[in-house]
Amino acid sequence: MTQLFDDEIPHIPKKTIRDLIYLWYCDWYEAWLCVEDWEFRIYNYEYWEHDSLVDWWHEDETWWAWADNYFYCADECLDVDTIRYSIPMFSSNEPKEMAKELLEACKADLEDTATHLEAVGGWPWQALIDFIANWLKKISEYENRLVYCYYK
Numbered sequence: 001m002t003q004l005f006d007d008e009i010p011h012i013p014k015k016t017i018r019d020l021i022y023l024w025y026c027d028w029y030e031a032w033l034c035v036e037d038w039e040f041r042i043y044n045y046e047y048w049e050h051d052s053l054v055d056w057w058h059e060d061e062t063w064w065a066w067a068d069n070y071f072y073c074a075d076e077c078l079d080v081d082t083i084r085y086s087i088p089m090f091s092s093n094e095p096k097e098m099a100k101e102l103l104e105a106c107k108a109d110l111e112d113t114a115t116h117l118e119a120v121g122g123w124p125w126q127a128l129i130d131f132i133a134n135w136l137k138k139i140s141e142y143e144n145r146l147v148y149c150y151y152k
Helices: 050-055 095-109 113-117 126-143
Strands: 020-026 029-036 039-048 064-066 077-079 084-086
Touching: 020 039, 020 095, 020 113, 020 126, 029 095, 029 126, 039 050, 039 126, 095 113, 095 126
Parallel strands: none
Antiparallel strands: 020 029, 029 039, 039 077, 039 084, 064 077
16 A cells, blocks of 8 residues: 555545544545445545634535534534545555555554554554454455346
8 A cells, every 4th residue: 555545536425434434634634444335445525614614604605514424423524525535455455464554654644643543562553453354354245245136
């Protein structure tokens, strides 16, 4: 994995994403590791405080929305037009190694991530490893149960 935001795809989630873990932020952009459509995605969007929207007379405009409409337990607001995701390409299928790669990419691309995602000894936070492991298992179960239907 080289960078978090390579080959970003503009996409507005159709429903609230509940399977996610907060990575951190950079230059007023929030970053989340999410599972949507049975794949890992790194979402980011421009963060806005609600008070600043009200102070600058933007509360009646349609370009912003509450962040938790799209990302479960996200704070404050976001610019809807800036929601994008990238698909992380890991060099390993081992959860601990995947988390380590993600941690290194976060350290390079985000601000102050070491205190948020890094545990003692330089390893990733155990909750991040568990999140990846849990979803690798669910994704593999889903892929082995695909059913195709053909219409004549």
